[in-house]
Each structure stands twice: as C-alpha cells, then as structure tokens.
Amino acid sequence: MRRRIADVAIKMFVEEGYEKVSIRNIADKIEYSPATIYLYFKDKDRLLYEVQTEAFHKLTDHFRDKITDKDPFKRLEQLAMAYIGFAWENPELYDLMFIIKAPMNAIPEEERWEGGDGSYLALLDLVNECVEKKVIKYTDPNLAAMSMWAFAHGLISLQLRGRCLKATSYTVEDLPQVIEKAAREFLNNMKA
Amino acid sequence: MRRRIADVAIKMFVEEGYEKVSIRNIADKIEYSPATIYLYFKDKDRLLYEVQTEAFHKLTDHFRDKITDKDPFKRLEQLAMAYIGFAWENPELYDLMFIIKAPMNAIPEEERWEGGDGSYLALLDLVNECVEKKVIKYTDPNLAAMSMWAFAHGLISLQLRGRCLKATSYTVEDLPQVIEKAAREFLNNMKA
DNA sequence: AAATATACTGAACAGTGTTTATTTTCCAAA
DNA sequence: TTTGGAAAATAAACACTGTTCAGTATATTT
Incomplete structure (x- = not known):
C-alpha cells in the first residue's frame, strides 16, 4: 500500500x-x-521525502548510464552533464529533490539523507580521485565537490524558477546550450 | 494604501x-x-512581486555600500561577497527574490523584471569592464555574468534549503566561511 | 458464533486564496 | 444642511488545503 x-x-x-x-x-x-x-x-512532508528518495534512485540510474569514461576528469564532465540533463528532463523531480524545502523537514536532525547522500558521495568519490591524480586545481575535495554541485544547481534552479530568462538576454531556445556551455567553461577553469 | x-x-x-x-x-x-x-x-503573486521589488532596492543599496574599490576585479570580488552577505542576512527576502516561483508569475511574458534586471545589469556592467580590461578569463560577458550569478546562487540556495548540511560533512558553524572560501576559489579560477 | 484485530472512511477542524454583493464613508452640489 | 453619488471597505461565501478522530466495515482468530 x-x-x-x-x-x-x-x-x-x-x-x-x-x-x-x-x-x-x-x-x-x-x-x-x-x-x-x-x-x-506521517504527513505530506514524509510522503514527499519518500517520492524524493525514489527520484534519487532514478538519478543514480541516470548516472550509471552516462558516466562511463576511464579518465577521471572526463568522468567528472560526464557527471556534470548527466546532472544537468536529468534536471532538464525531470524538472518537477529536480524541484522536490533540490529546491523545495518541505521534504527536508521530514528528516530528523541526526538522520542520514537517504537519497541525497548517495548521489553526493558519487560526486565526492570522483572528485577525490581527481584531486589525488591532480587533474583539477582544487586541493580540498569537499570544497571542490560542493563548488561543482553549487554551480550546476545554480544554473538549473535559476532557469527553473524563471530568473534566467527574465534577467539575461538569452531566449528559451538558447538556454539549454548556454547552460551546457557555462558548465564546460567552469570545468575548463578548474582543470589542472 | x-x-x-x-x-x-x-x-x-x-x-x-x-x-x-x-x-x-x-x-x-x-x-x-x-x-x-x-x-x-490583483492577487498574492502580485503582492509578492511588489515586496520583491522593495527587496531589490535593499540589495541595490547594499551593493552601493560594499562595492567601492577602484580595481574592477576587486570590485567583482566585493560584489560576490556582498551578494552572499545579503543572502545570509536576509534569507527570507533572498527566498522570494530568487527561489520562490510565485512572484515571477505576476510578470507578463513581455514585461521587464523591474527589480532583478537592475541588479543583474550591475553585475553585467562590471563583468563587461573586466572582459574589456582582460582581468578575467572569460571572453563572453553574458556567460561570465550568468556563471558568477549561478555559482553564488547555487551555494546560497543549497544552504538555505537544507541540502548542504545534509549532504556535505560541514557543520552549521563552518558553512558561512566555507561558502566564502568556495566563492574566493571560484573567483581565483576565473582570474586572467 | 463471539471476540479481537486490522483496514478504512465520513465528517469535522482550522486554515488558505479569492470573489461578490452589500454596506459604510466621504465629499461635493443643491 | 440635506442629499446624491462616487469611492472605500467589508461580511460572507466558495472552493480549496493538510490533518485528526470517532466510528464503521472487513478479516482473522479463538
């Protein structure tokens, strides 16, 4: 049930x-x-949290499909593009995974974030490898992982919430490519 | 009234x-x-939009106070830090300026975004100067401006929505400094 | 067949944004 | 000073929302 x-x-x-x-x-x-x-x-927040967890399974699958390269930096690029692609294809899911406050209220202070933790660790592991092999400029993996996440999330959420179109001079047709380009540039700038 | x-x-x-x-x-x-x-x-969205516009005046004032340096790149740093500082001091306002969908529904398709436009143009102008004087790596001012905005917004909104604390290993006391550090690193990476 | 346990629901509570018909307030002309 | 009409404010209702709880129906065990 x-x-x-x-x-x-x-x-x-x-x-x-x-x-x-x-x-x-x-x-x-x-x-x-x-x-x-x-x-x-228990309440609507708890139901939302359940749905969120499902959505994270979908994202994990998406990652598995798209992150295939042997080179760790290329894999980092694939992860970024997969993340953006997922958001583009599932805007409503992205919303309750990363933007809406409600589902997070359902997680008690001390408890793990079931869905989110897994996906973030996938990123962190990969960044760790990149730091070890010195293929990116960053030396602190936590900071690098958070920065990447923040950048991708920023691009997506500004777009999803209608701020991009209103403030920038880009059109709705341009935006997918522009966002990908911005991501590529960002990755380029952090390349060792 | x-x-x-x-x-x-x-x-x-x-x-x-x-x-x-x-x-x-x-x-x-x-x-x-x-x-x-x-x-x-007309409706709640319209009232929210009005409040949003007020909030943007506050942000503009905040910018005026904090962006003072002569050097354009230093001014870019000041802008970034001022933006983050504003969000930290006014989380509820930041919410309805950049995260909540509702107030944007009040703006008809063709109309300008009264508040947001002004603030974004402040950033774009500054980035333009930086591109012209070749103090940043970017050559496309629009892309650079959007990237900076996205990065700052990503950091802030992940934090405001409780995702940072849950996914990363940072504590609530660390986060302000961590976010500033991430921003500094980002700026460093885009420095020419 | 009776007693118990499980599953389910009708109805209500307290709240939300919004609309409309009605009333009150105010001010200028007779 | 009274009256007419415009402007401003509202009471009450509509159609929703999340949530709770007393009560009913179904199934299982004794």
Missing part, C-alpha cells in the same frame, strides 16, 4: 507539478479516502 | 517567514479586511 501511494504520488508530481497535487488528489486517484494516506505516511 | 500594505507585508515576511504569512495575517496586522488587499493588488 505504501508502494501504491508512493507510485501514484511520483507519477502525479511529474505529470501535474508538485504545487497542483494535494493529498486529496492522490487519494482520489487510488480511490481511497484521504485519511488512508495518513495510515502509511 | 498600496505602500501601507507592501510595508507591512515585507516586514512580516522578514519576521515570520514567507510560508507562514497569509493574506488574512497581513489584513489583521493593518486592521483591514482581507478583501481590501485585493483592491490594491
């Missing part, structure tokens, strides 16, 4: 957008009462 | 956080009926 609810929820978030989906909508779709959902999920 | 509502709204957003403030709360505070607000603002 938990599965059933989570499956429908993730589908509805993707199709209709997070903001337009309510507990009642989900309950209607699975033809149960809204109260039933609360037997399986 | 428009002013009166906007003033109270901005104050309440800062004090209690965007999510906890409703039209009714604002109406209560100014001792008017909720319906009155709709005589002066």
